[in-house]
Amino acid sequence: MTAPSAIKTSAPDRSDFAQLTVQTWLEALPSPAVVLDGDMVLVAANGRAEDMLQSYPASVVGAIVNGPFRSIADRVRRIAGIETQAWFEHPLGGTWYYVTAYPVQARADGPVLQVVIATDITRQKHAEFEIRESEARLEEATRIAQLGTYKVYWDTEAVQWSPHMYVLHGLSPDSFVHTPDSYREIVHPEDRDLHERYRRNQLEGKALHGAEYRIIRKDGTMRWLRLDGRVLFDADGEPYASFGTCQDVTEGKQREQELKHLLRRNTILYEALDASPIGVAVLTTDGPRPEVFYVNAEFERLTGHKASSLAKRSIGALRAEDQSGVAGGEWDKVNLALQTSRAGAFELTCVRRDGTTFLGQLEVAPVRDHPGREATVFVLNLRDITIDRQRAEQLLQSQKMEALGQLSGGVAHEINNLLQPVLALSDLGQDIADTDPVKVRKYFEVIASSGRKARDVVRQVLTFARRDAPQLAAYPITALVEDALRLLQSGLPPEIKLMQQIEAGEAEALVNPTQVSQVVLNLVKNAADAMDGKGTVSVRLRSIDLDAAPAGALALAPGRWIELQVADAGCGMDAYTLSRVFEPFFTTKLAGKGTGLGLSVVYSIVVGWGGMLKLESEVDQGTTAMVYIPAAHSDAS
Amino acid sequence: MAHILLVEDSPEVSLSVREILASAGHTTEEAASGKEALKALKGSKFDAIVSDIWMPEMDGIALLKEIRGAGNDIPVVVISGGAPNAPLTYTAPLAATFGANLVVYKPFEKAELLKAIETVLAD
Structure with missing residues (x-):
């Protein structure tokens, strides 16, 4: 805009004066002003109109308006005679003008x-x-943002909604009439009171932040809405309305619910794990090697380590240093299992935080995302089996003593029979010492041989009672089984018949002789008891070759095995009993009749040999126990 | 002096019993099982039987059942290797049940057996 210019007129006369008067008046105006006639001829213009006309006003007075102002002049002409307003943008200057045209008539x-x-x-x-x-x-x-906006006037409670408000509510602006009740009907019945409180709070001038409630749309779908609002004040500072936004937070709510559910699940799982009597650790392979991600309360108790002190450490933190090579070897196996994603169970010497050690049984189970892939997560179960181990050894020992007690009848019978000639012949020999030296010599031979036999029996009993860890070696199995049968026979009820089918010949088995007696004794005793002391117990011993299929069914390697079968025609066992007979102290016998250790001991002995014990039984038909004994290699051909 | 059937599977025990009986002037025939004993009973006449219990083929209990079942009331002395108080020894009471006149427990001395023979022969 340029400054007002000087008056542009011709020489002064009366009409000039009149002109001058108009011109002067025009120039006195603070705004651009022009006078047009009906033919759009510019009659007059003030200096301020220069920019609007894009011309020096004096130079275009008397000419038809042209240039940018033409269009507005044209409009003014078309509505001539009426006071009119218009605005336009000057196409060159970027200037906007508001134009008022006043029609005037001189005459x-x-x-x-x-x-x-x-x-x-x-x-x-x-x-x-x-x-x-x-x-x-x-x-x-x-x-x-899918935000709706609303405005509520306090005095009338009138409601204004943005178009998206209707979309959020699944409503049409044409059909929905705002009343407190009409809205209340949309709100989820359970949230109506809540929403009413929001509404009242707003009307009382309280701001709303994150007010959330549910609505039920006409189509029945439920949505979560969130309101955020504030109070509007008028020019005098008086509150007059509430204004706010509304958004659909259903998905967020659903996620929130899912998250809550997940959190609860996690809490339950963690609590359950902490209640577990087994130490549980979870390892992850976020780093170069599996490291502790989680341990439960029992794991903390067993090791004395807090979860936080084990976090991110290798499980080798429990590795007992300065242990025998055996312990170290087992730990190496654990590492190998972790490296190769294999499951396994290990007996390890573990060290607690305070430096004390315990015998731990550690089971490693890889968790695979996909079959065949390397595991990235491992679950470890840890138990302290120090006491179990001691107890198991005590159990084995006490069972051995029990078996020894059962054998004592047989042992006594043997010894008594051997003492008989010693006692009788030494007495008789004294009477005829001088008269019949030949007979006396014969007596001495019998006495000596009886003495040697008695010594063997005693040795056998002592071997049996010995506490030493059983060493396995190749023994002629036929002799061992026959010895055992002979010893136990006299301890059996007289109406129990033993039917023996000993067909193993010279076969040698990798066993411990004492344990063979224990196995035979327990199985035959059980068989006799199952028949109430009356009937036939069949004992069969033979070498067999197991093919892959039957061997696999027994979890044995295919090849040569020695099979000991002990069968009775007794009461048999139902499936439940059969499933539990290997448990220590599980017994079907009357109190005082047995400890119930028999089959569990037989099982542990046979498994200790690397063999297998299998039972087949049918109620009232009888039971057959099959013991698979490893054959010594020399006999394998 | 009596003629006695001695039923015993152990040759050493058999020898010692035979010698005890001989020392008192008794004569014996020997059988190593119940079956042999039944055969011997058919062939000869005996004043008494001295029998073991545990024997192969036919044991002393079965032998007693056979003899008493056939109405034969010949005196029988059972010689048992089972200790009298061993819990798993059923033999002695059973022997008595099945009709033994007396039970003598091994190892016995000369006098014990001879006294028993004397007793059953006197009844």
């Missing part, structure tokens, strides 16, 4: 002239544009 029959006074409204226009633009941006933003 009653004279032409109508238009006095056009323009106001530069560029600044207002720009402000208006900015507001529009920001409104548009807000609209876009709320559309993108």
